[in-house]
Amino acid sequence: MEQSKFAAPPDSIEKAREIFEKYLQQKALRLTPQRRFILDYFLQAEWHLSAEELYQRIRKLDPNIGYSTVYRTLKLLGDCHLARELPLGDERLHFEPMYKVQHHDHLICKRCGKIMEFYRQQIEDLQQEICAEYNFVPTHHNHEIYGYCSSCKGVEN
Amino acid sequence: MEQSKFAAPPDSIEKAREIFEKYLQQKALRLTPQRRFILDYFLQAEWHLSAEELYQRIRKLDPNIGYSTVYRTLKLLGDCHLARELPLGDERLHFEPMYKVQHHDHLICKRCGKIMEFYRQQIEDLQQEICAEYNFVPTHHNHEIYGYCSSCKGVEN
């Protein structure tokens, strides 16, 4: 029974590292200092980041880590469910660390760009119900609601 | 009260044309043969299309319509809610004609690419409820569930 989406995220950095290391071993991949560094930095991020943002921040701490390594590592983290890819409406992909966070989806203001998080167990349950009907095994979902936040909804244009 | 998302889609090509023409007039934009042609072709599409697909099909019927005109017109159609932008997991954006179709969201198989449509009034209602809580005025949403369809769920890899 696949349940990656529904498994609780790791609640300690150590546990997350363990998941990553197991994943690498299983695929006969190597644990490099760069990968370890990116994992640690990413998991401690307070919020979702674009690859670019992550790269810029990491580069300040260690200028020897390249752009492509960040991209490649982010993909690995996605594969082992330590990162979640989020299409948040702009042209780039954002990544949300799956660490100590409860699953949630997003409300996005089209005017000021403000992003809020929401969660409804009922919606999660209904999705399960739908999947069962279609005989579909879900791994993850995207759910974003676009519109205008309280500060922007009256504003002209 | 904004309700673009919840307004019924036009149920005749004529009504859709009217919406488009009103929109253009209101913005002091011009109704060109290209725009008319793209509108008509797009609305009759049986399903969501990428800009590329739309361009290729239209080009067969009228080789004088350019790539950029398709993109620009699709954006206009999005603005007046005759097209809905869909991020379906691949690198490109798809556009779904909002014509005679009931609103729905998508189940996407990560292995074979099959796309199925689902709809649950309860989920729509819950979204409204969430927006009310956040004092947020929704215009539209994306909701895609990724996983494996019935034919793919047992398959190795």
Next chain:
DNA sequence: TTCGGTGCAAATCGTTTGCAATGAG
């Protein structure tokens, strides 16, 4: 007659990839 629209080619921009050097196991 006036500007907005068009097609084309070039530019953008996020992301991916080829490659020679590096280093984890």
Next chain:
DNA sequence: CTCATTGCAAACGATTTGCACCGAA
């Protein structure tokens, strides 16, 4: 030792834009 990984720069692919001509209003 081997072969996965790295950083860099070049490549890619979807989308956008500058521009000179065109044509809707």
